[in-house]
Amino acid sequence: MTEIETGRSAPRRWRGQEPEDRRAARREQLIEAGLEIMGTDGAAATTMRATCRQAGLTERYFYESFASRDELLVAVLDRVVLTARDTLITALQTSPTEPHDLIRHVVRAFTDYIARDRRRGKIMFVESQSVPELAQRGEQLVKEFTAPIAASLDRLSGDDTRDKVTSQLNSIAIFGALAFLYQHWLTGNSRISKSRIIEHISLVIEAQVNVNSTPDPTR
Template sequence: MVFVAQVRPYRGIEARVRDADRRQRFIDAGLDLLGSGDTPDDLTVRAICRQAGLTVRYFYEYFSDKDEFVAAVFDSVTAHLAATTQAAVAAAPWAEQNRAGITNIVRIISADRRVGRLLFSTRLSNGVLLRKRAEQGGIFAMLSREHIQAALQIPGNSRISATAHFVVGGVAQTLSAWLSGEIALSPEELVDQLQAILDQLNEPRLFRA
């Protein structure tokens, strides 16, 4: 006979729910610290735990070190942004897909400036964030390239790759400048401007090898 040990609920909350809640509290704390206007130069485990309201013991149950923690915060934010943007684009007619994607991104970073700073601010110098941003840019460029190929029904080539990288880098830099106040546009005006630029890149002649 095999006996299966069961974890008793604590105050009516299952162990796996408490576990997920604690991890999310760390992620939220990381977004607070990394996405704030005054990110500390030396992000310590104690500062993270203090922000999350949890002990150091719990930190090491989820993360091996600070680098893994920062990467997890970044990945969590990026996953949400990517999933909602892809869904918005997929639900829109072809002619409106650029606007749908940009609108979703601007809406999210407008509602929560921490997200925008974490993903786009040039003032953050954390090494892990810089590496993750470079990886993110490559992934988004690949998705942009695949989108162009599918929309225009043409095979991939270097011109499509160049355009995809231009789009990803240009949009990211524009969003960074907007978040820092260098670009004085309302969210709606920013979407209009970016859409106007991106729509010019739908010209098939740009992609002929």
């Protein structure tokens, strides 16, 4: 028996799996295949045919899950960035209260997330800006990722004179610093230890905490 369902017959169970479970499993295979290609060869190489070959599925199953290659690229980017965001949020919820320790706890959690699978850093910090198809979603995801950073910076500063623009600019500045620092660290040419990159990024964040460009209403 094969998995192919033909004619007008209703979808049937196959090897104990319902049709919707098989579809979900195939979609997951395609996302994993896209993540592999995008995280190694880049977004431009992540074509429909290359993804199908990597996943061991036919084009028919690609279009069962995705209307286009663009949808696949966005799904892969979402997987990486939203999981990174959730990693930050979880780390913030379980962090120590002392600012010095809090920053290092969160940076360590995020660095571990990147270090466990270096494809994630390439997708998040490099490939997300590499093709036009990802530009709009990439911008949205930057906001998703920087929101918890902005909230934590406000919490650390304890300065109630800061406006929202200051928080946003500081979080974007930190995201930019993270992008270039992790990109350098993940290239494979760097001999910088994980403990050193954690400490350096923590110091960068500490320096950014007190940056406040809120206009003075008295001037």
